[in-house]
Amino acid sequence: MKTIRWTRPLAAVCVSLLMGTALIGCSSDYHNNNNDSNGGDQLSDSQINAPNGQLSATIRTTTGGVPHITADNLESAGFGSGYVQARDNVCIIADSIIRARGERAKFYGPGPNVADALPVGVNIVTDFSYKALGLLDRANEQFDELSPESQAMLRGFVAGYNKYVDETDAADLPAKCAGAPWVRDISVQDLYAYYQLVALYASGDNFVKGPLFAAVPPGVSPAPAPAAAASVSTPTSAQATAIASALRAATPEALGLKSDYHERGMASNGWGIGGDMTENGKGALLANPHFPYTGNRRLYQSQVTVPGVYNVNGSALIGFLIPLIGFNDNVAWTHTVSTAQHFTLYDLTLKAGDDLTYIKDGEEKPITSKTITVEVNVGAAQPVPFQRTFYYSEYGPMLAGNVINSNLPAWGADFAGRPTALTYRDANTDTARQVIDQWLAMGRASNLAEFQQPFQSCGSVLWVNTMYSDASGQAFYIDGTSVPSLSPQALQAFSARVSSNPVVAGLAANNLTLLDGSRGIYDWVDGSCNGLVAYDGMPKLERRDFVQNSNDSYWATNPEAFLTGYSPLFGPTENILSPRTRMGLRMLENPTDPGLSQVAPAGSDGKFTGEEIINALYSDRAYYAETLLDELRTRCETAGDTAIATGSGDSRSVADGCTALANWNGVYNLDSTGAQVFRVFIGQYSPTYPAQFSVAFDPANPETTPSTPNPAPGDVSRDPMLVALAIGLNRLDQAGIDYDTPLGEIQYQQPYSVSPPGGNAAPAGNPIPWHGNQNFEGGFNIVSVDTADVEDGTRYPRYAPAGTLPNTGSLSTTPGEGWLIGYGTSWHFGLNFTDAGPQGYGLVSYSQSDDPSSDHFADQDQRYSAKNYRKFLYSDADINADDNLETETIEGTAPTESDDADG
Template structure:
């Protein structure tokens, strides 16, 4: 849908293709419709920080303070208390200091024998995260500065008061657990902002970007102090760029895959029991590492009162609710950077030609300190390179069809660079979510977006107590002119590499033409509010990681920049499952749960039960047909390839006895999973009913007619091959799902250790994208916790086309990703009523009481009521209350 997407943008008069808007200081004043904040509401008086922390069931802290700085102080303290190792690792990652503390790490690949910690440290320093944080901190808004300072002080209070020997196992006695500054925290927020853009390039493309005949190997800044150190250094200097490809480095080639997903519903007055709004929040994030979510309530009377969750290390909730509004996020399909191929000057790889003028490629020497063993450290240096757009990248490491620096592309010597729309958005992160959480109605909620705000890389679904539902893709998207989009359309249509890259989530622009520069506007080259896809409804808005286009099929959204995602394109089966529940709210499908009860009107508790119903779109649309073909086949051998065949009768029996959902007691659910993993009806050729853009909820559909020779039936052949996979790992066809799909966290292991498994496996309900599941869970074969260097216990491998089935006998699916912070909420006359969990608990420390308490509750579908009012908090049976305080030197005191 590339051509259609661009044409729609052009025909709509470039709606969404240019920028205009107003900037705002972020302090709540000006044109954002919220009352301005006073100094006493923002800053702690005379540096006296004080916060009351009430901890309730599940280890949820409710933090109350008189000002934002003190509230952030409480946030930093409780997050350190529960996840100090993750925060400490995040800070040294953003500072480019992992190699200093952890050593070089394992080689990236045989083709690039440099330790991964060295590569990423250099890359993060090349992105300038800490350097920019130090330079820009005083330019942040007053609330942002205060809250970052407060969080750092709260984190430091916990670290200062905790003996190194009392820290959790993974960072026990670790030198990298130390006091942090507000600038350190801001550097980490810059890294978070780049998750869907520049962070994709730190494990190879940025490091390998060197001119012809130049090695990317870092060089020691001075001679080695010992023979052992010299030997260690030699390994770091043995790299070259020959043979580097994304495949060789283990990098992704599909940039649409963000490693994160989510479901979100905003439900309006027409579809709720009381005419007020309701919300489903269902992020699908990793269960380990620094993209875990952490729940807390922060209250500053008269200013802010939000219960929700955010990424660990972020000062305030990113998904949550207050008295009047609730919101959630899903990962957007939008692109947040543009790649440029530069035309190099003949004979000069450090000069490029743009509109006939010579432009320099500049270079900067960056140094990284590395622990080379034996108590020795060494400083290494290397040059990194930059165009006017941003850092240079190794094209061949981004995509195998692109050349390395100086190679020929489109008939000319080329080098690659990129510009990132989230490079500078970290400075508005706190302001954006602070003001969203202060909003009391949809107009106020929209104002941070109108003021050149950004939610980085996520869509937003919203509902409020007036019954208004709202959707926006408020992410950071490059603003290109109509002429640039027309030129790109022509280029993509004629150059298969450019077209293929666009379909993989990368817009490659011709850097020899100024036409392709971003339109700066008032939002620094990002598309402003007027050009963002958005929709207000009184029935519902939804997103499950497809584009904005079918937010509500009764009102398709079109006419926006193609960089926001495709339109009139096939929806994922997960999106279709969600739409089926919204548009048929009394239909139970194959489950026993009507999404909105017998009256077809939603409440918050019905929403969480709908999520837990574990329905699967392909089960509801294909199972009957598959069983009918099973009956026809009986015991007939089904061909699995040109030379093999087998009976599928026993598998068919398991499917006939399956209840059609993915509960822990469901028997045979995994048989359908291995069938659908092979059959994979995402390809329209499997269906006789073609895709109809007017009816994307149900098309394409209906399998092709069965062949006359049932032994050659493609559906049964997929079932047969799936059964073979189960046989290989000795899994019975009639096993309970809870016996073959489980979750088991790892023990706390430092970067140099070997991971083990913590406790016993926990039965896990939920399903996967490939089967059209909605309550998504899936395994993770990564050997370290997401975004960290902490080792984790992971499946030994996977068998192809089985939905990540472990290759270990009897092991099944070991879940480590998916439904995490999730809740259903409705507004009532008594205020917001929410129900949900964080499915992996609040703490990543195996010795904590909050390490797997919510894991067990998730397994049993035992969701919590989300406590919001002081009366509910006070009545909690597990309530614990403390007050924390500290005094910090103010600027006046320093004088």
């Protein structure tokens, strides 16, 4: 064991916080970390705040770079968390902060155009939009209203982050941000503003690349202008008109508007398994988020312990100070992205001749405005301030409707026989103030009643479902997200509106609710939770067998107990389930059946353990392989060497592809040959329901229907399955991929580096073979290609394929390159409770640090590739016995007051 003692005082240089330190020796007297707290206990000041502001945390780092942080109070625990996260991922946090502050253009310049036809830099557009959302303004206003626990932990995290920044020479930072001026001390308001941004991932954050920026009255240009005399010309009238037109003509895809959460890097699988389905009668859990491998939605594992108060091992989005998915001695939980809606759109009825006044229930209402300033680096000695006016209704910011959807009207255009303008109300505008308290209470719970309590008190988990299990063998599901509360009368009136207005109906089919802003009946019901659905109205289920979710709605959480009768804003019911959900249910409902793999999900006894759960995930099964492969092989035998039509006027034999399929083992292991053939087949076949299947969807049996391909036609050359195969094989030929190459040679994760700041991304080390399958294949252990040229949620460049082929799961156009994985199974584990405590097994698939010089940049990547999961260390005895243990104690002084974040 190596012990590190800190002897250097904090640097005196601080931008937003004054800090000092008092030195004490490194202690080896660790506290017993049993979670002996009660989620309902009131905490004392000494449990919350560091005495006299003197912060101290002990950090034990174990195999894989996992920090176990122990402190005597929550403030010091936050201090340790901030320090280790900066140590491992400072560049990500620094970029996240300037994003929330609306300062990317100040440091990075205007950035590339938002769309080819839109001559406005993306950094300018998003900076204005985030400021229009008021993230930093709200942080300044609300920080003093946060709970003592939240304030203390935010202060601590910021102090820890700043300690690392102050003590690290700028040239010694990771290459992607070495010497960068945006890596600087932050304030508690900065961090809180970032939490508000994260809270809006499934709502307001959808609008920052165009709809907010383009929302101006008729005749007004959205082009910003210099705020004062400067050597930067104001856009001409023609340029301003071009900008306005380009914004409205740009496609939603070009502007980053995506309703599919997977496309936004947000999807997951989760199982809560009750005692009836485990070997020892205690609970078990699968946590399997599918998030991007790069950028600010990376997950980071840590254990945070304040004896007698809190003790959770888990992971959080980088920059969050306590785990969001994890476990303690008695309870474990995970999250998946919900289908629920977290905002409602409103079309306002404008007053005739007045584009800044709307009519509601016969009363005139003003559309207000606010002038916002953004600084832009234009290559001069100092950034140039630019200004723009943004507009607001009583509900929230105005939106350019025709940018969101071509069927929606522009501001002032006719809609349903009246001049209109679009706005929205966001259910997560203010929920960030509860984020720390919500997850702190969940992590302090020792049983289901305590775990449910923060939900019952109008808490929110923002935009994710929750699956839970505990040591008593109880499993629990809840969609505890922030969902607008509409009255029964409003829901009935909206249903009639859907029936009569095809635009409203089309939006509703895509999970968007457009309400008539001229009628007060559509206002949210204040109720007990300030306009949000309260606990009693949330979909939830307690079971002793299982609960599960893979991003379908709450409806089929367990097909033995369908959930119905909830607000339609929580998502659809009695609808076809995704193939990924069906693959998960297939494993849960048939726990001794290995399918095409060699792995029975729960072993021969059909009773799960944590280790069996992780192995079930790693079995790399896929629903469509298990339901369509036999039929496809049969049709291959019928086809022989027959030339199969490809739909482009020519034809080809599929015999070689059929041979590869005959030799495929049906799963997506590194040594699997032929998996690529099935992938391009299913990508082209792209099952549609019920058109291609003879057994119709049955709401009573959603796990298995629809099913069974339609009978083969008499003309083999035009068999839809074989045609799809022929087209897919052409794609493989085009990409230079052999049909029988082992999957691990053509599906891989490529570590890369970025140097210097603003430079290009280049490979860092050899490609790492990557097992797993894709969503459209009906895979469960999901991996996929990320084609973005910047890291998720950042402006850092990333290594990506130069181009991809359609209907192939983003197969690279570069000959022989294959699938360059950048998204999917990330932080993941199987866990079961035992008499000896929680036993968890898993990995952070892309490792703990994004710094190529770190020992923990690719160590867990290699383990994922080899299916060599870690046993999670939780007890003091296990942590202290780790062969790679390093121990350090860090100290500092908390800020004495909340400085203005704009100071």
